[in-house]
Amino acid sequence: MIEIADHTRIVSVAEMQLLEKEADAGGRSYAAMMEQAGTALAEAVQENYILSGDGTVLVLSGPGNNGGDGLVCARHLNDAGYQVRVYLWKRGGTAFKEEQAGSKERKRGSRKKAVPPEDYEGHLGKLVERNVPVHNAEEDEDAVQLRAWLDAADVVVDALLGTGTNRPIEGELASILQQVAEARDSRPLPGRISAEEAGPEARDPETQPPLAVVAVDVPSGLNADSGALDAATVAADMTVTFGCAKAGQFQFPGAGVLGELVVADIGIPTELASDLRTFFLTPEQVAALLPTRSRNSHKGVFGKGMAVVGSVNYPGAAYLSCAAMCRVGAGLVTGAIPQPVWVPVSSALAEPTWILLSHDLGVVNETAAANVTAKLGEYDALLIGCGLGQESATRAFMERLLLRNHRRRPSALPGAYGPSDGQAIEDGQQGSDANASTDSPFGTIRRRDQLPAEGPLLPPTVIDADGLNLLAQLEDWPSLLPADCVLTPHPVEMARLCGLSSAQEVADNRWELARERAAAWQAVVLLKGPYTVIAAPEGELAVLPVATAALATAGTGDILAGAITGLLAQGLSPFQAACLGAWLHGRAGELCEQRIGSAGTIASDLLTILPAAMNELRE
Numbered sequence: 001m002i003e004i005a006d007h008t009r010i011v012s013v014a015e016m017q018l019l020e021k022e023a024d025a026g027g028r029s030y031a032a033m034m035e036q037a038g039t040a041l042a043e044a045v046q047e048n049y050i051l052s053g054d055g056t057v058l059v060l061s062g063p064g065n066n067g068g069d070g071l072v073c074a075r076h077l078n079d080a081g082y083q084v085r086v087y088l089w090k091r092g093g094t095a096f097k098e099e100q101a102g103s104k105e106r107k108r109g110s111r112k113k114a115v116p117p118e119d120y121e122g123h124l125g126k127l128v129e130r131n132v133p134v135h136n137a138e139e140d141e142d143a144v145q146l147r148a149w150l151d152a153a154d155v156v157v158d159a160l161l162g163t164g165t166n167r168p169i170e171g172e173l174a175s176i177l178q179q180v181a182e183a184r185d186s187r188p189l190p191g192r193i194s195a196e197e198a199g200p201e202a203r204d205p206e207t208q209p210p211l212a213v214v215a216v217d218v219p220s221g222l223n224a225d226s227g228a229l230d231a232a233t234v235a236a237d238m239t240v241t242f243g244c245a246k247a248g249q250f251q252f253p254g255a256g257v258l259g260e261l262v263v264a265d266i267g268i269p270t271e272l273a274s275d276l277r278t279f280f281l282t283p284e285q286v287a288a289l290l291p292t293r294s295r296n297s298h299k300g301v302f303g304k305g306m307a308v309v310g311s312v313n314y315p316g317a318a319y320l321s322c323a324a325m326c327r328v329g330a331g332l333v334t335g336a337i338p339q340p341v342w343v344p345v346s347s348a349l350a351e352p353t354w355i356l357l358s359h360d361l362g363v364v365n366e367t368a369a370a371n372v373t374a375k376l377g378e379y380d381a382l383l384i385g386c387g388l389g390q391e392s393a394t395r396a397f398m399e400r401l402l403l404r405n406h407r408r409r410p411s412a413l414p415g416a417y418g419p420s421d422g423q424a425i426e427d428g429q430q431g432s433d434a435n436a437s438t439d440s441p442f443g444t445i446r447r448r449d450q451l452p453a454e455g456p457l458l459p460p461t462v463i464d465a466d467g468l469n470l471l472a473q474l475e476d477w478p479s480l481l482p483a484d485c486v487l488t489p490h491p492v493e494m495a496r497l498c499g500l501s502s503a504q505e506v507a508d509n510r511w512e513l514a515r516e517r518a519a520a521w522q523a524v525v526l527l528k529g530p531y532t533v534i535a536a537p538e539g540e541l542a543v544l545p546v547a548t549a550a551l552a553t554a555g556t557g558d559i560l561a562g563a564i565t566g567l568l569a570q571g572l573s574p575f576q577a578a579c580l581g582a583w584l585h586g587r588a589g590e591l592c593e594q595r596i597g598s599a600g601t602i603a604s605d606l607l608t609i610l611p612a613a614m615n616e617l618r619e
Contacts, residue, residue, distance in 0.1 A: 002289070002542065002579060006270055007263045008279040010543065011244040013163050013224050015276065019243060023268045031119050033266045034065060037242045038072020038123075040264035041157070041216060044240045045073070046080060048260075049155050049212055056083040058153040060176065062160035062220070063090060069216050069242075070159025071123035078132050085149045086127060086134045089160055089173055137172055143179055150183040154209060158234065159216040163224035163246055169232040177220060177232045180213065184234065187211040215239040218246065219257055227251030235259070242266045244273060247511070250280060250531050250543045261545075278511070280543045286583040287617040291329060291570040302331030303569030306355075307383040307562065308372055308401075310337040310345065311394075312362025317387025317465070317558045318345045320603055322352045324562030325383070327610040328584065330569045334379070336372055338362050363389045366396035373404060381460050381568035382482075385467020386558040398470040402458075402480040458482035460568045460577075464561035465493075472496040478521045485523040486574045488561055494527055515541050524574040526564075528557065532582050536575040544579075546586030550593040555603025560585045563610065587613040 011019070024030050045057065059074040061067040071086065078084040127134060135145045150156070158180070160173065169177065187210050213219075213236045221230030227248040235257035241249065243266050248254045291302070305325045310318025318337050322345075325333040333352040337345060338359035346354055355375060357368035376382070384401070388394050461482040463471060468489050471477045489496075491503035491510075498517060500506060506513060510527055518525040518535035525535045530547035564581035572580065588609040592601040595609075 002285055002540070002576060004277070004279045004540075005282065005285065006273060007244075007265070008282055008285065009244045009273055009276045010247055010250060010278040010280060011273075011276060012247050016163065016243060016246065019268050019272050022272050026269060026272075028267050028269065030065075033242075033268070034068050034119060034123075035072055036266045037069045037264065039076055040242070040266070041069060041073040041214075041240050042076035042080070044238065044262050044264070045077060045155060045157070045214055046082075048238060049214075051082065051154050055154045056085065056149075056152050057155045057157060058085045058087060058149050059157040060087050060089065060160050060180070062088075062162075062173075064162055064164065066159050066162030066216050068120050068123055069162075070157055071120070071127060073157060073159070073216075074132060075123065075126050075130070078127070078130055084132050085153070086132060087137065087140075087146055087149060087176075088134060089137045089176060137176060143175060146176065146179050147183075150179060150211070153183075153211060155212045155214060156180055156184070157214050157216065158220050158236065161220035162217045166223050169221050169230045173220075174232045177234050181234050184211045184213055212237045213259075215258070217241050218248065218254070222248055222254045222257065224248040227254030229253050229257065233257060238262060240264055243268050244276070245280060247278070250545060251510075252530055252547070255531060255545075255547070277539050278541045278543070280545050281579055281583055283583075283617060286580050289572060289576050289580040290614065290617055291567070291572070293329070299331035302329055303380040303566075303571065304332040304334070304378060305330045305381040305383065305565050305569035306334045306336055306372070306375065306379045307386070307565065308336045308357075308364070309383060309386040309388065309558075310335070310341045311364070311387055311389040312338065312340050313389060314387030315341045315344050316555060316603075319349050320555045320558040320607070321383060321386040321464075321562035321565075323349055323604075323607050324559040324610065325566035325569070326351050327607050328563045328566040328570075328581070328614070330381075330566035333566070334375075336368075336375075338364050338368075360391070360393040363391045363394050364397045365393035366400050368397050369400035369404065372401060376458065379459050379569075380571070381462070381565050382458055383462045383464065383561055383565040385462075385464040385470075386561055388466040388470070390466055390469050394466070395470050395473055398467065399474050399480075402474070402477075460484035460486075460574060462486045462488060462561050462565045462568065464488045465557060468493045468497060478523075481521060481523050484568075484574050486526060486564055486568070486578050487521070487523050488526045488528065488557070488564070488578075490528040490557070494525075511541060511543075515539065524578050526578045526582060528560075532586070534575065534578045534582060540575065542575075542579050544582045544586055546583075546590060548586070548589045548593050549598040550596075550601040551586070551589040552598075553601065553603060556585070556589070556606060559603055559606050559610075583617075584610055584613045587616065 020033060057077050059070045061070040074084050074086050140146055213234055215236035218224050219233050219236045221233035224246040225248050237259040239258040240262045242264050245263050249258055249261060307321050309321050318335055318341055322333050322335045334355060335352045336355040336357055339356040340362045342354055342356055355371060357364045357371050359365055491506040494506045495503050511533055514525045514527045514533050514535040518537050522537045527533050532544040534542040560581060563585055564577045567577035567581050588606045591609050591612060592605050596605060
């Protein structure tokens with residue numbers, strides 16, 4: 001599997017609260033965690049925003065831990081020589097009064113229990129002792145003071161709402177955020193995105209210096225579990241989150257307003273988070289997966305991959321997928337294609353060898369399964385599906401190939417081959433509950449009654465595109481999957497595989513759906529989309545933090561499938577190959593966007609960039 005670095009783990013709000021509670025019980029107090037969080041926040045501001053002597057930081061502090069973190073940050077920035085201003089929104093419904101700063105005698109009836117009052121008030125009192133200007137929103141008629149401080153600020157720290165608040169933003173808080181948004185939009189950073197649009201904004205050099213927004217844990221109004229956004233949310237240029245990344249930071253639209261994400265350590269013991277199995281991919285993690293390439297190697301060392309792809313309507317899918325297998329380093333690539341496709345594809349792509357398959361009017365037919373089976377034993381990885389088409393002849397091919405060359409494995413469909421219409425199962429009949437497992441999230445798992453495989457077992461296999469559409473049409477298809485298998489659906493294909501009515505049902509629950517189905521189907525599931533997720537049967541879920549419109553064009557999925565297959569051929573496990581392949585594919589898309597532009601990128605552009613993405617990792 002992939003080693004999960006502590007700073008890449010992703011948690012829900014409830015999981016983060018539990019980690020903090022366990023850390024506190026183990027001797028790492030909430031006060032100590034808040035102090036370290038605020039210190040890390042101040043360091044992030046100092047490292048990323050080098051201000052002149054009169055540079056000003058405005059800290060917007062709200063209730064709860066988030067506001068406390070902001071106050072600690074303000075103190076450290078002040079001590080470092082920054083001009084700091086603190087603007088207080090209400091704390092637990094109690095307005096701030098300067099003469100009460102540091103007092104422990106205030107009424108506690110309306111306070112949040114998450115932040116001991118002496119911590120918040122103590123941090124506030126330290127600011128007052130340092131003569132840091134502090135102003136209360138309730139005493140700022142018509143937001144005159146806020147606007148003046150925003151006009152003078154170089155950096156705004158959004159410490160108003162944290163991860164535990166999901167209520168709609170309205171009233172005074174909405175007004176505060178509106179003032180910040182207007183000030184920021186009048187002084188934009190180059191390339192900054194807003195909550196409403198993803199396009200870069202132009203910077204007028206004649207205006208004031210740009211106003212940077214730094215969010216504490218999440219921009220106020222971002223749901224830290226779902227990524228949902230309040231209309232009042234102000235997009236950040238940098239978000240500093242604490243302990244672990246949060247699930248909502250990797251789901252859109254929230255993922256689009258974070259700016260740079262920094263995960264700061266707050267001293268939670270490593271062992272408390274060791275069981276967390278959701279994480280985001282980093283260059284360091286995927287670089288460790290790159291196959292080594294010794295100078296005295298030969299092509300056999302780097303594996304052989306076969307791709308059953310293409311049809312008369314989709315010859316380009318054969319070209320793109322086979323070329324991608326070559327580009328990620330597979331030693332030998334063979335395209336198994338319908339005979340009419342051979343001339344155009346082989347003329348464009350000289351490197352692979354070819355197996356010409358039996359066909360009906362340019363699409364593979366059932367007889368072609370024997371052509372593939374005869375050669376399977378020579379290959380280390382197999383790709384099925386890109387551009388095959390969905391004709392009945394192709395469906396028969398798919399079923400024949402899987403039936404003849406698969407291992408015996410449990411079904412993952414509810415009640416598969418179980419009793420129906422009240423009929424009992426005879427003693428000894430396959431599908432009896434003696435072989436059943438009840439721990440599937442999709443009902444009882446029963447074993448399929450089948451003959452031993454007639455041919456060699458399939459090698460590690462990637463099923464993509466029409467392969468998935470055909471698969472969804474087969475009875476009890478999960479029981480036919482090869483032992484080591486990667487499924488690469490987009491949301492519509494995932495809905496078909498899951499028997500759901502729409503892609504929206506998939507989009508509403510991408511992470512858990514991918515994880516549950518990977519376990520049930522005993523296959524790696526790579527669910528495509530902005531911030532692709534890769535789920536392993538054992539429970540790991542990797543998130544690829546890449547979203548680029550350069551990949552939103554026909555054929556890029558064929559390249560992804562080919563890249564994963566080429567890596568499988570070189571000996572990576574299905575989960576490793578899916579993670580590394582997705583990273584290389586996503587990074588190639590980003591590089592194409594930088595060099596060509598997202599609108600002008602076509603799928604074949606990625607092919608020449610894939611090696612550059614690999615070299616970037618090796619460096």
